[in-house]
Amino acid sequence: MSSPERTIVNLLAEIAFSFDGAILGLTLAFSSVRSAFKYASNSAALNKIKEAPEVSVSDLRSLIPTTEEQQYGSSENGNSHDRRIVIVRGTVKPGDGSNKNNVLISSETGDKALIIQRTQTYMYSGWKTLFQLSNTHRFILERTLPKQGTYCMRRVPFVIVENNQKQPLSSFLVVNMDGSRQPLPLTTVYSRLQPMTSSPFSFLQALLFPEYPVGLLDVERILPPGRDITAVGICSFNNGVPEIKSCEDLPYFLSEMNKDKMISDLMSRSSVLFWGGLIMGCVSIGILSFAAVRSWNRWKLWANQRQTPQTPNQPVVEDETEDADEIPDGQLCVICVSRRRIPAFIPCGHIVCCRQCALTVERESNPKCPVCLQSIRGSMRVYYS
Template identity: 50%
Template structure:
């Protein structure tokens, strides 16, 4: 572990254990609540997937009623949640006009594969050397996380549909509407290459002063190829008699390689993980918060008892006898002055040595020391006795 990581770990441990772990308990409670909320959402999504019918593309029109369409007057869309599996095909293949003679598809520049979605990612990988002035990187790590790579992504897409395999011409098809979808896509990697970056004089200066400098460029290209067998899970409706499927924000899937049974198993596993993580983290947070509450309560009680004892000691220092107080304010011979304060008369004798060299207040102060000793003979004392004149 580097010096930066050790410093950050020490700071985080001190913050987590602050107030006898109360901060850590609150953080665990927050994560537990978030896990239970996500468990509720995952359970609802699992129930929707189980209840959704798995139909063929040719049977969609029989499953969807004419009312399952878009309402142009209100702008709202109604539909039915279905699970459909089919092959990826470009929408231009079924347009039925002269444009279909030249299919509108995307072609990978690197591999030449044809698809409807192409995502190209370029990742610049950085390295960090502390250099002769590397302490600057240690200071920066305390305030921000030093990034090690920078990624740029470009996404191209053409309209596509799902068709049934082995049927031609494709009279029945399902249009895939990708608007507003943030779900992961079942893309296939067709190109992956790592190229080193040649060092320059500027790179030497970056390394000299402890800054990150580029060492490699990773090019990756993923596509959704034609003819790929995928499953679509979403809200399906009829638009001008053509079935269209759109993603549902409440579901974790939209386009996937898994079938319905595999989705149910995967969603059930996620639900169990979220449930048990919420239970375990919630139990830990309750235990930590209970321990912190007991520790802080006992600490407050101890502070309160010490405060009361201090107040009692302050009251005990005051001489309740008015005659003695008046006697202390008068002329006191030098031989009868307290050897500590030199302002009041000697009134207390130490036990067991018996020396009467202090006033009552100073005697009490000596008794409260960790190792009380007589100021004259330096013998350990147990207590002091107030001496009254006859």
């Protein structure tokens, strides 16, 4: 770890443990609340997938009403049942039910695909710099270095058919990917790291910066035809053709897992979110309670110090000068044996010292009575009438 990173870590640790750990407790509480919200959404998605039927493509017409039935049902009951979450397992085929068999062909490998995703990312390496520049200068110079390359995604319309169905397509399910944000089950077919060409500018980057580009990673991922996948989403009929769209409340749209694996995966996520949020919540409550108690004790001590007069800096009133020969032996101070016993210790009540020796005893770190060795809180002058 370099010195700037170590400084940042130390600064973050000081901020986290400041105010008796109140900031750390608030951070853990915020994380616990976020885990609770994620657990709630994950549980809702789990319930929806459990209730969703797992059907084949040919069974969709018996499960979901057609357009005429939807209109008839909406006129009869005042509502429509055209939006229903289903789980369909099948094989990916190109086209939208007609004779469109156009597919994409990878320019690198020549593989046929329905979706091609290509990313180009700069790969960085680093070492301890020779000249430590300021953060402002490093930021100005690093703005000329792009961290991310290009990203492109091409696709053609495709459908899902029965696993054992042959051409021509008699029953199919159209996949509508408009607005879908869930990750797709793509296969990496091309991955190559192209080294950066050496130049005086690249040598200057390696000399001055903690990170410098060493290559360009080119990755290509495709969705090949004939692949078995599971579609999870809202199914409806569009002009008599079944169509499935992604649901924003579900973490899956196209996946290699079946219904049982999806349920198992969501249950494990829910368990991690529940126990993680519970542990972070308990720890945050403990830290915040400790910080509150410490702050309350400090406030009470500060209030007591404001109310109690500061007597140690006041001048000590000298006792009336009196000859030690005129004082009886039973009334002499047990410490200096030269002045009369005047104050009484609190709470034991023993009168054994003069005023000066009593103040000396009270100023000790653990003041105790010289006779009974009981802890004392102060002294009080006693007047004899």
